[in-house]
Amino acid sequence: MTEHGQLHDAAPAAVPDDPAIVMRGVTKIFGPDPEAALALLREGRSKADVQAETGHVVGLDNVSLDIARGQIYVVMGLSGSGKSTLIRHVNRLIEPTAGEIVVNGEKVLDMTMAQLGDFRRNRIAMVFQKFGLLPHRSVIDNVAYGLETRGVGRAERLEKAAHWIGIVGLSGYETSRPRQLSGGQQQRVGLARALAMDTDILLMDEAFSALDPLIRSGMQEQLLELQSSLNKTILFITHDFDEALKIGNRIAVLKDGAVQQVGRPEEIVLNPANAHIEEFVRDVNKARAIHIRTVMEEGAFEPCEMAMPADARCEDVLPCFDQHEWVGVLDGTGRQIGRVRARQVIKALARYAPSNGQA
Amino acid sequence: MFPELIDTRPLRRAVDDGLGWVVRNWGGELEAAAYPLLMLLNWIERLLIATPWWLFIAFFVGLAFVATRNWRLPLVVFLGLIFLGLMQLWRDAMITTALMVAATLTAIVVSIPVGVWMSRSERVRQMVTPVLDLMQTLPSFVYLIPTVMIFGPGKIPALLATIVYASPPLIRLTDLGLRNVDPAVMEASRAFGTSSTQRLFGVQIPLALPTILAGINQTTMMALAMVVIASMIGAGGLGYQVLQGIGRLEVSRGLFAGLGIVALAIVFDRITQAYGRRIQERIGVGEVR
Ligand SMILES: Nc1ncnc2c1ncn2[C@@H]1O[C@H](COP(=O)(O)OP(=O)(O)O)[C@@H](O)[C@H]1O
Ligand SMILES: [Mg+2]
Numbered sequence: 001m002t003e004h005g006q007l008h009d010a011a012p013a014a015v016p017d018d019p020a021i022v023m024r025g026v027t028k029i030f031g032p033d034p035e036a037a038l039a040l041l042r043e044g045r046s047k048a049d050v051q052a053e054t055g056h057v058v059g060l061d062n063v064s065l066d067i068a069r070g071q072i073y074v075v076m077g078l079s080g081s082g083k084s085t086l087i088r089h090v091n092r093l094i095e096p097t098a099g100e101i102v103v104n105g106e107k108v109l110d111m112t113m114a115q116l117g118d119f120r121r122n123r124i125a126m127v128f129q130k131f132g133l134l135p136h137r138s139v140i141d142n143v144a145y146g147l148e149t150r151g152v153g154r155a156e157r158l159e160k161a162a163h164w165i166g167i168v169g170l171s172g173y174e175t176s177r178p179r180q181l182s183g184g185q186q187q188r189v190g191l192a193r194a195l196a197m198d199t200d201i202l203l204m205d206e207a208f209s210a211l212d213p214l215i216r217s218g219m220q221e222q223l224l225e226l227q228s229s230l231n232k233t234i235l236f237i238t239h240d241f242d243e244a245l246k247i248g249n250r251i252a253v254l255k256d257g258a259v260q261q262v263g264r265p266e267e268i269v270l271n272p273a274n275a276h277i278e279e280f281v282r283d284v285n286k287a288r289a290i291h292i293r294t295v296m297e298e299g300a301f302e303p304c305e306m307a308m309p310a311d312a313r314c315e316d317v318l319p320c321f322d323q324h325e326w327v328g329v330l331d332g333t334g335r336q337i338g339r340v341r342a343r344q345v346i347k348a349l350a351r352y353a354p355s356n357g358q359a
Numbered sequence: 360m361f362p363e364l365i366d367t368r369p370l371r372r373a374v375d376d377g378l379g380w381v382v383r384n385w386g387g388e389l390e391a392a393a394y395p396l397l398m399l400l401n402w403i404e405r406l407l408i409a410t411p412w413w414l415f416i417a418f419f420v421g422l423a424f425v426a427t428r429n430w431r432l433p434l435v436v437f438l439g440l441i442f443l444g445l446m447q448l449w450r451d452a453m454i455t456t457a458l459m460v461a462a463t464l465t466a467i468v469v470s471i472p473v474g475v476w477m478s479r480s481e482r483v484r485q486m487v488t489p490v491l492d493l494m495q496t497l498p499s500f501v502y503l504i505p506t507v508m509i510f511g512p513g514k515i516p517a518l519l520a521t522i523v524y525a526s527p528p529l530i531r532l533t534d535l536g537l538r539n540v541d542p543a544v545m546e547a548s549r550a551f552g553t554s555s556t557q558r559l560f561g562v563q564i565p566l567a568l569p570t571i572l573a574g575i576n577q578t579t580m581m582a583l584a585m586v587v588i589a590s591m592i593g594a595g596g597l598g599y600q601v602l603q604g605i606g607r608l609e610v611s612r613g614l615f616a617g618l619g620i621v622a623l624a625i626v627f628d629r630i631t632q633a634y635g636r637r638i639q640e641r642i643g644v645g646e647v648r
Contacts, residue, residue, distance in 0.1 A: 091550055093546060093549060093550060116552075117552045117553075117554060118552065119552070120549075120550060120551060120552030121551065121552030122552075125550075125551075126547070126550040126551075128543060128546070128547055128550075130543040131543070131547075132543045132544050132546060132547025132548075132550075133544070133547070134544060134547075134548070134561075134562060135544070135566065135642050136565045136566060136641070136642035145548075145551060146551045146552075149551050149552050149553050149557065150552070177641075177642075197551075203550075
């Protein structure tokens with residue numbers, strides 16, 4: 001459990017001035033004449049209004065995000081809220097109706113087709129909800145696919161592919177066909193294919209949503225473990241708030257194509273911006289969302305026998321109270337900055353339950 | 360009776376004169392243009408006739424075995440081909456097979472690019488589809504007569520007519536197969552920075568291959584269906600035997616030659632279908648979602 005806590009610790013090495021991905025006022029309207037619908041939207045009409053009046057679907061409504069390097073940035077929303085549309089703008093699989101997108105300092109929308117191909121081959125990799133594996137290729141050739149399009153020689157790409165197949169735990173399946181694998185295994189192939197690209201940025205569109213709960217949970221842990229050593233910028237899409245809380249360093253909540261709230265997981269849990277988000281929060285496992293840093297007793301105390309990083313979640317620290325009265329809280333350098341005990345954690349979990357208000 | 364509102368005679372004369380003009384002024388050029396086709400057909404025909412019968416049978420029985428790993432299809436192929444030999448139809452069968460193979464090869468070379476083009480542009484599809492409808496419904500004699508006028512009776516008009524008749528299903532199925540490739544796979548490929556040509560050859564065509572093979576299968580069948588008509592304009596082969604049987608009221612001759620065509624059809628149909636199934640199994644299209 002201690003390791004699990006540390007996974008979150010390693011993540012935000014953010015340089016605030018140099019975000020990996022910036023979206024500014026990105027708006028997408030699906031339909032033959034988006035300009036008319038755009039004008040209506042700009043007048044402040046809702047997605048439903050615009051659709052009723054013009055027959056055009058608002059995919060994204062004025063989305064602005066700054067995604068710092070080395071983070072797992074989660075975009076969360078119900079089905080149809082525009083999550084897939086959003087993530088596809090980052091590598092320009094979808095052209096926006098309006099707005100600006102900057103990735104690694106480059107304006108994606110100004111790229112020529114050739115530059116865009118280059119950008120997709122070298123700067124960014126993607127994992128898909130429906131896996132998107134090539135059914136006529138073996139597992140290893142699927143994993144090597146991105147490297148192949150990049151022009152990497154056969155021997156080198158197969159070696160790299162074999163390495164990543166090993167890392168995602170599929171050694172022995174190199175020559176299998178995708179259809180011979182289970183859903184979870186297929187998505188591991190999808191993940192290995194993206195990781196083999198060795199890009200700084202990884203896009204994951206509901207990568208685990210099609211998997212069974214147990215397998216999904218295993219994949220989440222594996223992703224966190226990988227991230228602790230890889231330190232990529234991961235834009236992760238999900239419709240599952242629990243998943244968002246578990247893996248996100250930051251979460252943006254999307255509804256009807258518009259961003260409702262952006263914040264650290266516990267900020268969203270503790271202060272939901274509106275009724276829509278509160279509905280998510282109500283059913284959520286708060287122990288997973290709240291960092292011990294937010295509930296600790298700050299100050300210089302006697303070093304405790306047991307200690308955890310400040311980014312560990314209440315969920316991680318709870319089992320420790322079985323043996324210890326106090327658990328120390330460490331900052332990034334390993335210095336103890338405070339301590340927690342069971343009562344504080346229980347209070348935090350109880351206090352924010354909406355049923356008893358802000359008691 | 361429908362009232363005669365316009366005089367169709369000048370119109371008809373214009374068409375007839377136009378064709379006559381083409382024959383007089385372009386006949387030589389058109390014949391030269393079709394010459395490579397004739398070369399192809401003659402080459403295949405010579406090859407097949409020169410091939411010993413036992414080698415031919417062994418080759419197709421082997422092909423059937425490789426496709427199915429089972430003795431049933433090879434046995435069917437063996438019996439079908441032995442029938443042709445026993446009935447003294449071997450040489451005619453080779454001539455017919457040559458026409459079918461030449462027409463199918465040409466149809467593949469022409470139809471697959473057209474199908475690819477259709478699959479990529481809605482406008483092209485809207486333009487080509489009615490042409491295909493026309494090719495499939497227009498009685499073949501309608502275009503057979505002008506081709507005979509241009510090229511004279513013989514193998515070239517027979518080959519051209521067979522190609523025109525047999526191409527549409529392959530064009531349609533190529534288009535259909537390419538468009539039905541799982542969009543999730545296509546998008547994934549796009550996200551990895553492939554060009555549209557890379558996607559066509561690396562993803563779309565391999566995944567559409569079972570459908571394209573079904574098109575090739577239909578093309579071979581339609582080409583075989585054309586042999587009797589083709590023999591009327593000098594293609595020879597099994598169709599010519601059928602024609603002679605009818606002409607001389609020799610029912611047996613027509614019947615045996617007709618059964619010979621059926622035997623050839625079964626051999627080629629089952630073999631191409633078996634290969635289609637094998638490829639389908641290998642890539643498992645439809646199972647990966
Ligand atoms: N190609 C498209 N054409 C028209 N509407 C679309 C298209 N793609 C998505 N939409 C619409 O845009 C909205 C957002 O879709 P999507 O981004 O797929 O949502 P999510 O991934 O959150 O489920 C939905 O209302 C959907 O119907
Ligand atoms: Mg989606």
